[in-house]
Structures are given as C-alpha cells and as structure tokens.
Amino acid sequence: MFRKTFDNLLDKATSHLLIEPDWPTTIQLCDYIRQNDIQPKNALTAIRKKLSAPNPYSAYYALLVLESVVKNCGSIVHEEVTSKSYCEFLSDLVKTTEHANIRQKLLELIQVWNFAFRKNPKYTHIKDLMTQLTNEGYKFPVLQESDAMFAADTAPEWADGEVCHRCRVQFGIVQRKHHCRACGQIFCHGCSSKTSTVPKFGIEKEVRVCNMCYDALNKTSTS
Numbered sequence: 001m002f003r004k005t006f007d008n009l010l011d012k013a014t015s016h017l018l019i020e021p022d023w024p025t026t027i028q029l030c031d032y033i034r035q036n037d038i039q040p041k042n043a044l045t046a047i048r049k050k051l052s053a054p055n056p057y058s059a060y061y062a063l064l065v066l067e068s069v070v071k072n073c074g075s076i077v078h079e080e081v082t083s084k085s086y087c088e089f090l091s092d093l094v095k096t097t098e099h100a101n102i103r104q105k106l107l108e109l110i111q112v113w114n115f116a117f118r119k120n121p122k123y124t125h126i127k128d129l130m131t132q133l134t135n136e137g138y139k140f141p142v143l144q145e146s147d148a149m150f151a152a153d154t155a156p157e158w159a160d161g162e163v164c165h166r167c168r169v170q171f172g173i174v175q176r177k178h179h180c181r182a183c184g185q186i187f188c189h190g191c192s193s194k195t196s197t198v199p200k201f202g203i204e205k206e207v208r209v210c211n212m213c214y215d216a217l218n219k220t221s222t223s
C-alpha cells in the first residue's frame with residue numbers, strides 16, 4: 001500500500017502539467033520517508049528515475065522534490081544521496097542534461113550539500129563530486145549558507161545494550177529488548193509499554209516510546 005501511494009504522490013509532484021511546484025504533495029512525500037513508510041533507498045531510486053525524465057518540467061520538479069527530501073528527512077536520506085552510486089548519477093546528469101536550468105539547479109544542490117555535510121567524514125563522495133566538476137570547469141553559483149541549514153532533526157539511532165536503560169534489568173530469553181522511537185534508548189517492556197506519536201520527528205502514527213518520553217510528549221498542561 002505505502003509504496004504505491006508514494007509513487008502516485010511522486011507522479012503528482014513531478015507532473016509536467018504543473019504550472020508551479022506542488023509543495024503540499026512534496027511535503028507529503030517527505031512525511032512518508034520520515035515515518036519510515038518507505039525505505040529511503042526506494043524513495044530516492046524512484047526520485048532518481050524522475051530526474052532522468054525526458055520532459056524538462058518533470059525533471060525540474062523532481063529536483064525540487066529531491067531538494068525538499070534532503071532538507072527535511074535527515075541522515076537516513078543524506079546517506080543515500082551522498083552514496084557513491086548516487087553521486088555518480090548526479091555527475092552524469094550534470095554532464096548529459098540538455099537543459100541549462102536543470103544543470104544550474106543540480107550544481108546549486110551539490111554545492112549546498114557539500115557545505116552542509118562538510119564536517120562529516122563519511123560523506124566523502126559529495127566532496128569528490130564537487131572537486132571533479134570544478135576541475136572539469138563547471139561553475140558553481142554563489143553559496144547561500146542559509147540554504148544549507150537543514151530543517152528537522154530525525155529520530156536518533158537506536159542504542160544497544162544488555163540491560164534496560166531505565167531499570168537496569170538484564171535482557172535475556174524472557175526479558176526482551178525494546179526501543180523507544182523518541183530517544184532511541186533500549187528498554188524492557190515494563191519501561192516502554194506505551195505508544196505515542198512523535199511529531200518532532202514526523203512520526204504521526206503511534207509507536208513504542210519509553211515511559212519518560214511518553215510523559216514528555218504527552219504532558220497534559222497542569223493548568
């Protein structure tokens with residue numbers, strides 16, 4: 001169900017019939033990825049296909065979708081878009097597109113991402129891509145640092161451990177491990193038996209959270 005809907009939304013957001021970007025649908029696409037209703041890899045592969053669309057309008061709108069997804073979906077997407085294969089694809093697209101506006105937007109995005117990820121050693125391919133294109137004479141636009149401030153943080157990576165983060169009970173065959181989707185820590189069932197939405201991470205459905213995060217997320221105003 002989810003995959004089909006994502007593709008339908010993507011078709012809508014990149015239709016060559018659009019006279020301006022369809023931001024509401026674009027935000028819905030970001031929400032799908034943030035809520036893990038689609039694997040980031042699959043989402044970016046679908047967007048990649050749209051970037052190669054022969055129709056320049058569809059390809060341009062696909063670039064705007066890619067820009068929004070990278071800005072709003074956090075590290076799960078950053079890893080994909082700065083992977084070796086994706087950077088090679090972006091490099092080919094810069095060199096092969098017949099449309100100057102698409103090349104220009106691509107160079108702008110590559111530069112912003114290079115700046116945004118400059119401190120993170122694992123994103124080397126985007127740095128190499130920028131160096132390679134610069135050496136081949138492509139001119140990058142003036143960098144708008146404001147563009148590189150990425151929005152939303154995303155759910156933290158899940159911690160591992162042999163005892164509950166809260167009550168320290170030892171995990172084992174009976175005492176199973178569970179993770180809080182809000183803080184990412186590991187808990188026994190007794191300390192993480194409640195569910196909640198986590199709007200700050202774009203998780204609109206009820207997911208397992210630990211007792212502390214449940215209280216923080218659902219604190220009723222004590223008025």
Ligand SMILES: O=P(O)(O)O[C@@H]1[C@H](O)[C@H](OP(=O)(O)O)[C@@H](O)[C@H](O)[C@H]1O
Binds near residue numbers: 179208
């Ligand atoms: O079912 P198990 O074999 O115990 O495996 C655990 C469950 O998948 C937990 O899911 P949950 O957090 O949704 O409970 C997950 O958080 C743990 O990391 C896994 O070890």
Ligand SMILES: [Zn+2]
Binds near residue numbers: 166189190191
């Ligand atoms: Zn516990």
Ligand SMILES: [Zn+2]
Binds near residue numbers: 181209213
């Ligand atoms: Zn928590």
